[in-house]
Amino acid sequence: MRITVTVDGTTFTDDVEPRQLLVHYLRERLGKVGTVVGCDTSNCGACTVHLDGHSVKSCSVLAVQADGSEVTTIEGLARDGRLHPVQQAFHDNHALQCGFCTPGMIMQSIDLLADNPDPDEQAVREGLEGNLCRCTGYQNIVRAVRAAASTMSGGAGPEAEQVAPASNVAGGGDR
Amino acid sequence: MTATVEPEIGRARLRKEDARLIAGRTRWTDNLTLPGLLHMAILRSPMAHARITAIDVTVARKMSGVLAVFTGADLADEQGSLPCAWPITEDMKSPSAPSVAVDRVNFAGEAVAVVVARSAYEAADALEAIDVDYDELPVVLDMEAAVAEGADLVHEDLGTNTSATWVFDSAEAGTGSDVEQAIAEAEVLIERTYRQQRLIPAFMEPRSVVVDPTGEQFTMWSATQVPHILRVMLAMTLSVPEHKVRVIAPDVGGGFGGKLQVTPEEVLTFLVARRMGKAVKYTETRSESILAAHHGRDQLQKLTLAARRDGTVTGLKVELLADMGAYLRLVSPGVPILGAFMFNAIYKFPAYRFVCTNVFTNKTPTDAYRGAGRPEATFAIERLMDELAAELGVDPIEVRERNWIRHEEFPFTTVAGLTYDSGNYEAATAKAKELFGYDALRAEQRERRERGDSVQLGIGTSTFTEMCGLAPSRVLGSLSYGAGGWEHAAIRMLPTGKVEVVTGSSPHGQGHETAWSQIVADQLGVPFEDVEVLHGDTQSSHKGMDTYGSRSLTVGAMAVVRAADKVKAKAAKVAAHMLEASEGDVEFEAGAFRVRGAGATAKSVSIQDVALAVFAAHDLPDGVEPNLDSEATFDPENFSYPHGTHLCAVEVDTETGRVDVRSYVAVDDVGKVVNPLIVEGQVHGGLAQGIAQALFEEAVHDESGTLLTGTFADYLVPSAADLPTFTTDRTETPATSNVLGVKGVGEAGTIASTPAVVNAVVDAVRHLGVSDIQMPCTPMRVWQAIRTGQTDAGGLGNEAGGGLGSIDSSGGAR
Incomplete structure (x- = not known):
């Protein structure tokens, strides 16, 4: 089947097998290997990307289902060499060790903040429940998400993916 | 400057x-691609113990994109036997360990054939078309049954399911007195049997390996913790000259001991790439990883602690059965032996005896998992100290204090023969008690008990040390390990x-x-x-x-x-x-x-x-x-001995059995610290894994040897919603064994936390007549223990998916 998908700002038209998973299309066809596969039962969330502005586990979406959609991966978050505030917060708060869950964790955190711009600790923990990390015990991830919330402008939906103007990312942009 | x-x-x-x-911007092994790269998939046995009577690959071989299918018979002459580097005794029984089974399978998940195809999808398709006939054999699952007279055998040619028995006795070693005499003269005897359930390391990056045979050297990329050991072992196992092998561990997504291995998958990818003359990649699925990558823990611990009425400990006897699974992997036999030196922990036992029997079963092989031998030991002794305190009616910290090595007594040579270089258990404990609000929590516990609150508070202590920084080469030599440290x-x-x-x-x-x-x-x-x-x-x-x-x-x-x-x-x-x-x-x-x-x-x-x-x-x-x-x-002259005091408060709903960790304080002493951020992160992650053993995780097999916890839906790696916020702090007693004064930190949190949590759970319901609950302390087990005194509800083979930490007490998912 022929699909047209915009991934991280570039449009691709490809013939794909109907059964191909979005994550495999991203990794194998487009070389977007920043998005990874951690399980085969949709439990771990390592493959989380944004499909039209909302987080999805790309192992549970077929590539053909993304036809006509926009996909944002971890590789498409930084703008003009500047990290997204959530990426920056993960670094600043030592919210990663091996880093394998990190792309999915960051993508899910952004989605969580889009829904709830100022989550308390419990809200962050529940919002990340579908993303497993084996290294950090989650404490610094929770801290990072809450720190990012304080540096991002409030907003809903896909806007959360945009890097806010410099005045709104004090401490989040270019450290 | x-x-x-x-x-x-x-x-x-x-x-x-x-x-x-x-x-x-990562370089995980599975990210790598090379010109003409082929993909390998592995067909695994659904049987735990069977003879392979026929394998038909003719249909698979003709499928689109399939270049080759190999069975054990095809590779038997070149696959050698997977290495075990730790023959713990001279008479240790060690079966031949093929990477792909040739004529019999010994655990469910063992490789029986491989497909090489143009794409991973095509390789997976072809697996479905391979037809294997099995002739089932009796399965051996329970360790006690396995060592009983007349037991069915995992490996008939070995004539026994016992791999080796390893003994340390302080009277024989001259490091202490005779434990049997201490037991005979004891005023108080605490006798317990604890079970270390089988765990799965569950690193987040599934294992992956790429082998490129097209250069002068074979180049292997692998998601491994041990590229150097892997290179040597490939050379020794496959008779390929060492200088013709290059191993690269690119970005590796966690290990926790689970990637301390020379795997069948690495050997098979190497053999297949050599046959094909083309680069080959194998990446496991998570289900394969859970099924076939080595597991951890799995011990039965029979323990006898002798003490005087005043709380002074006088002897400790430890008798272990350790499940090796079906084969001995790289360091399988030595893992429980690493615990031999740690059961006495921080306490001044005058007499000590340790006997470990390593047992074969028809299960996935076990090997290193974070802590490797030391969490088992620490769990046993810290649980026993709480039991002793309960027996004597004194505070659990008080009974520890009466027996621990005082800070002015360092360096201290223990009954197990180790010399601890430095430590200050008093300081760490004092700090932990203060951060925890120990006295106030004890008061609240009393108040809730008197009130008969349906939610009871429990407080658990773990004053641990461990030996790490592996290891002085001469010590490894004395333990028959195959390499230096x-x-x-x-x-x-x-x-x-x-x-x-x-x-x-x-x-x-x-x-x-x-x-x-x-x-x-x-x-x-x-x-x-x-x-x-x-x-x-x-x-x-x-x-x-x-x-x-x-x-x-x-x-x-x-x-x-x-x-x-x-x-x-x-x-x-x-x-x-x-x-x-x-x-x-x-x-x-x-x-x-x-x-x-x-x-x-x-x-x-x-x-x-x-x-x-x-x-x-x-x-x-x-x-x-x-x-x-x-x-x-x-080459270090001594091990490293980090220590600390961990305190855990849990709330146990006596009507549902649900356990909530209310607060967790960890005061660790890892000597001088290079980077406090990294140290804190290591402690957090270690705590998560130790708490998960206490409350959530367990690899469960059914009576035919099928792994019931074969996915992340069944094997409960905790999520953010399942874990509390930890309070971590440090005391700093510099190591004297190295110039920086540093101690290891990678395993400390895991080693310390499991008994702290279980002690807390038992403490919450002890007044209801409960003195033990088997791990993981699931709502079912806790509820059963309260109702019936049964400690192992949902034990071996009964119940997949122990923890359900994300389900709240009203029964709904959060």
């Missing part, structure tokens, strides 16, 4: 590693004054690039940013023993420090020449050489100046080689 520059050691440096990882490092001074550090440690999340940069920045007086750390490639880092057993800092970084010393010694000769002084008059401080006593304003030459002068080599002293590069290999 000025003399007042802030030391790098002790700074909470943000990690160098992060920049790539947060941007998805040294580590290697090299420092290259580049002409522009930048520094390359080559380390034999092989990080997979620990942050070596950051920590090693801090150490070298201090040692050589160069900026943190000017240090590049190279690792995980046997071509650049040719010599190493890799990363496990909390050894990187206390062994690996010591090699780095020694190499830096040599760089400085070489540089001093050149600097003295440049300063027109004699070498003995020159001192090095904060990156510069000066004439001693000449003052801060005197002429100096920086180490970068020296590096450039050596590069030019125009004017060097006679006989001085134009080279500052240096290497060192460090």
